[in-house]
Amino acid sequence: MDLGGGPLAALARHRLIVWILCCLAIALLLAFGSLIVGTSSVETSLGWLVKPDADSSVVLWQIRLPRTLGAWLAGALLGLAGGIAQGVFRNPLADPYLLGTASGAALGVTLSLIAADASFEGLAWAARLGVTGAACVGAAGATLLTVSLTRGVLETRSLLLSGIVVAFLLGSTTQLIVLSRPDIWRTMQSFLLGSTGFLSWSSTQLLGIVLCASIVPAVLLARGLDALTLGEDTAQSLGLSLPLLRLTLLGIVSVASATAVGQVGVVGFVGLISPHIVRETLSVNHRQLLIGAPLCGGALLQAADLLSRWVIRPSELPVGAVTACLGGSYLIFLLWRRSRRG
Amino acid sequence: MIRSLSIALLPGCWTSIVGPNGCGKSTLLRALAGLEPARSGTIFLKGRALPAWPRRERARSIAWLAQSSAISDLTGAEVVALGRFAHIGWLAHRQSEDEAAMYRAMMATGSLAWARRRLSTLSGGERQRLHLARTLAVEASVMLLDEPTTHLDPPHQEDIVRLLREQARGCGVSVVSAIHDLSLALAADRIIVMGYRGLVGHGSIAEALAGDWLSAAFETPVKVIDDRGVHLWRPSLEAP
Numbered sequence A: 001m002d003l004g005g006g007p008l009a010a011l012a013r014h015r016l017i018v019w020i021l022c023c024l025a026i027a028l029l030l031a032f033g034s035l036i037v038g039t040s041s042v043e044t045s046l047g048w049l050v051k052p053d054a055d056s057s058v059v060l061w062q063i064r065l066p067r068t069l070g071a072w073l074a075g076a077l078l079g080l081a082g083g084i085a086q087g088v089f090r091n092p093l094a095d096p097y098l099l100g101t102a103s104g105a106a107l108g109v110t111l112s113l114i115a116a117d118a119s120f121e122g123l124a125w126a127a128r129l130g131v132t133g134a135a136c137v138g139a140a141g142a143t144l145l146t147v148s149l150t151r152g153v154l155e156t157r158s159l160l161l162s163g164i165v166v167a168f169l170l171g172s173t174t175q176l177i178v179l180s181r182p183d184i185w186r187t188m189q190s191f192l193l194g195s196t197g198f199l200s201w202s203s204t205q206l207l208g209i210v211l212c213a214s215i216v217p218a219v220l221l222a223r224g225l226d227a228l229t230l231g232e233d234t235a236q237s238l239g240l241s242l243p244l245l246r247l248t249l250l251g252i253v254s255v256a257s258a259t260a261v262g263q264v265g266v267v268g269f270v271g272l273i274s275p276h277i278v279r280e281t282l283s284v285n286h287r288q289l290l291i292g293a294p295l296c297g298g299a300l301l302q303a304a305d306l307l308s309r310w311v312i313r314p315s316e317l318p319v320g321a322v323t324a325c326l327g328g329s330y331l332i333f334l335l336w337r338r339s340r341r342g
Numbered sequence B: 001m002i003r004s005l006s007i008a009l010l011p012g013c014w015t016s017i018v019g020p021n022g023c024g025k026s027t028l029l030r031a032l033a034g035l036e037p038a039r040s041g042t043i044f045l046k047g048r049a050l051p052a053w054p055r056r057e058r059a060r061s062i063a064w065l066a067q068s069s070a071i072s073d074l075t076g077a078e079v080v081a082l083g084r085f086a087h088i089g090w091l092a093h094r095q096s097e098d099e100a101a102m103y104r105a106m107m108a109t110g111s112l113a114w115a116r117r118r119l120s121t122l123s124g125g126e127r128q129r130l131h132l133a134r135t136l137a138v139e140a141s142v143m144l145l146d147e148p149t150t151h152l153d154p155p156h157q158e159d160i161v162r163l164l165r166e167q168a169r170g171c172g173v174s175v176v177s178a179i180h181d182l183s184l185a186l187a188a189d190r191i192i193v194m195g196y197r198g199l200v201g202h203g204s205i206a207e208a209l210a211g212d213w214l215s216a217a218f219e220t221p222v223k224v225i226d227d228r229g230v231h232l233w234r235p236s237l238e239a240p
Helices: A006-036 A042-050 A054-088 A101-116 A125-149 A156-180 A182-193 A201-220 A222-228 A232-237 A242-264 A270-281 A286-310 A319-341 B025-032 B055-061 B076-082 B096-109 B124-137 B154-171 B205-210 B213-218
Strands: B014-018 B062-065 B142-146 B174-178 B190-195 B198-204 B223-227 B230-234
Touching: A006 A042, A006 A054, A006 A286, A042 A054, A054 A201, A054 A222, A054 A242, A054 A270, A054 A286, A101 A125, A101 A156, A101 A182, A101 A242, A125 A156, A125 A242, A156 A182, A182 A319, A201 A222, A201 A242, A201 A286, A222 A232, A222 A242, A222 A286, A222 B076, A232 A242, A232 B062, A270 A286, A270 A319, A286 A319, B014 B025, B014 B154, B025 B142, B025 B174, B025 B190, B055 B062, B062 B124, B076 B096, B076 B124, B096 B124, B096 B154, B124 B142, B124 B154, B142 B154, B154 B174, B190 B205, B190 B213, B198 B205, B198 B213, B205 B213
Parallel strands: B014 B174, B014 B190, B062 B142, B142 B174
Antiparallel strands: B190 B198, B223 B230
């Protein structure tokens, strides 16, 4: 009797483990690449790795390493949030910002900049936590506003519509404020396009803690997401409390996306396409998806960070622009492939 | 809205719910499953009011098959395993008794061959049989099925009818189903006939036929013939 046990299931698990190891290997390669790509030449950076001195050690271990690690962690949070959002809303186009978290975070950051009257680039690492706090508060406020506009979390469609409305409302409020305060326009543009340039060891620690705190309950609740794929009535009849499940999972989405946005700004497409890549390359249930999507998202944002520093070096592209190009290209490829299959 | 309904569903008995479209068959089933709150009155399960049952205990006692289930990327085995959710919970691994329940359910519905196939790659009938297996895997004392024979070809419809009878008469389960096909619905032990204005009658098949409840419910003559103890609906092909 082989219903998920047996040699074929062992092969499936083996395939998942191989997939995970490949993602980790890619992340390590990208991390190495991130150490040698920057304002200095590749040869110089390689020389620093072989024979570090005091200055090069700061560049390598205090700037580039936390940056690539932070990018991986932020991407992992977005991938996790995207996988959960697509499961809760049962919509493959759902992304972590569906509840208005990005718009709320942007508004929070705008208000904090006005309050601090300082430029984004000029903030020290402690002030970064202040911006993060403002982004988290803004994101949480947006989520609460979205949920309150619906009748609790009982109706998925109302929640989706409400999230879109809140995103537009808060986004337009942010734009109006920025129009009236052109001194913070450049700072906000940096935030809205995404930037991994300010990731430090303290922000990496925060991202790591939030990732651990988010992924554990998400994986534990994955069976609920599996049940939801069969429909809400069926899920409820199996003994699930849908409101509690949704509230908990959307809370995780909110915290994960808010933390990521607070550290790297609004980076699009990572949360949307990471679950798709996992599903396309590996047939998974939600427990496996919520392990694979963070790994994929982490590698994606790491790769985007590396590209953003490589393409027009020694200058940098905004990392959100790079993820938009990568993500958009992937979606076009998916559409083309589906149209070919008919 | 369903008004003035007072019925008792017996263990070891298969009850069919029939009626015209929109009369409330699915609504009644959803209310019995606790998915639709009753605006007045009470639904009792084994002598206790339904809302008083803890969620998982109720899920172990009532198995529900929806009229249509969303297509999913889960495998057949994963779908059937969800039927054991109320027994296993969030974290625990499946035990041998869970695997045995799944195996029995998939054997009974002839769906074992699709254990490792993704639901999205199966036909409508194949998916329906896996969902039936999921419902059976709950091993509940009450089974509520909304159109269990949807998408199934005639031989498999027969299999399902035999299965429902076996569950009721052989295993003592209280089976309640809404089936559009009158011939299949009349294979049950008891029947609830609903019309546009509410309940027309509930009782044995013989009572329903003697009282011509079906004609009253559908507001048009409904002819039923008896073919060696099997009641068959005879459609009228003549112009009215």
